Amino acid sequence: MIGSNNITMVREKVTVSTRTLQWKCVDSRADSKRLYYGRFILSPLLKGQADTIGIVMRRALLGEIEGTCITRAKSEKIPHEYSTIVGIQESVHEILMNLKKIVLRSNLYGTCDASICVKGPGYVTAQDIISPPYVEIVDNTQHIASLTEPIDLCIRLQIERNRGYRIKSPNNFQDGSYPIDAVFMPVRNANHSIHSYGNGDEKQEILFLEIWTNGSLTPKEAFHEASRNLIDLFIPFFHTEEENFHLDDNQPKVTFTYFYFS
Secondary structure (H helix, E strand, O other): OOOHHHHHHHHHHHHHHOOOOEEEEEEEEEEEOOEEEEEEEEEEEEOOHHHHHHHHHHHHHHHOOOEEEEEEEEOOOOOOOOOEOOOEOOEHHHHHHHHHOOOEEEOOOOEEEEEEEEEOOEEEEHHHEEOOOOEEEOOOOOEEEEEOOOOEEEEEEEEEEEOOEEOOOHHHOEOOEEEOOEEOOOEEEEEEEEEEEOOHHHOEEEEEEEEEEOOOOOHHHHHHHHHHHHHHHHHHHHOOOOOOOOOOOOOOOOOOOOOOOO
């Protein structure tokens, strides 16, 4: 039977051995409307933990955060992607590339429609896009086309929220509309570095995490979302093991190969 003094001693040991991981944003700036930078520190960490967290956070930042892009354009004036239109300085391909550069911020689920309807002469920019109220254009000055004659230009757009990137394929043309390469990733880059201090068993580490975003969200928002996505990914591991685990017929079968060494 444990006495009260022993109980107190155990509690004190637990308190001493418990470390609280803390983080702080030590640098935050907006270099432009489409380039935000943030620098974070996480500590204290045991030897090896900083590299583990840094690697997984970088992968989550670059691959797990959703973004919004224009993924398709359609106009009756466009015969094919590499054509030119009388009264428009840019080729159709250049217009599609300019649409690809537009950065959007939204809480969209799936896809929605938007449009551009302008009359020349004049310059067409992202400000001329008519979109739903839940889709925000980060930089309205992004150039789209230059109309040199009094012509009407109407383009219907498809906006989509997703993750990662998608490269258009030759089989992705439909109803006279043209797919646009979509880079949904709002995080442009992420790096981490490690500072070690202490000696022997007391050696600890500090993780420095740098995040660059395209302006559709701040580095701190990206940091929070990446962390939340990782937590959601691991939460099922805390549940009781499923006894009757099975794969659906539509899911790929997993084959295990065993190697025996003598």
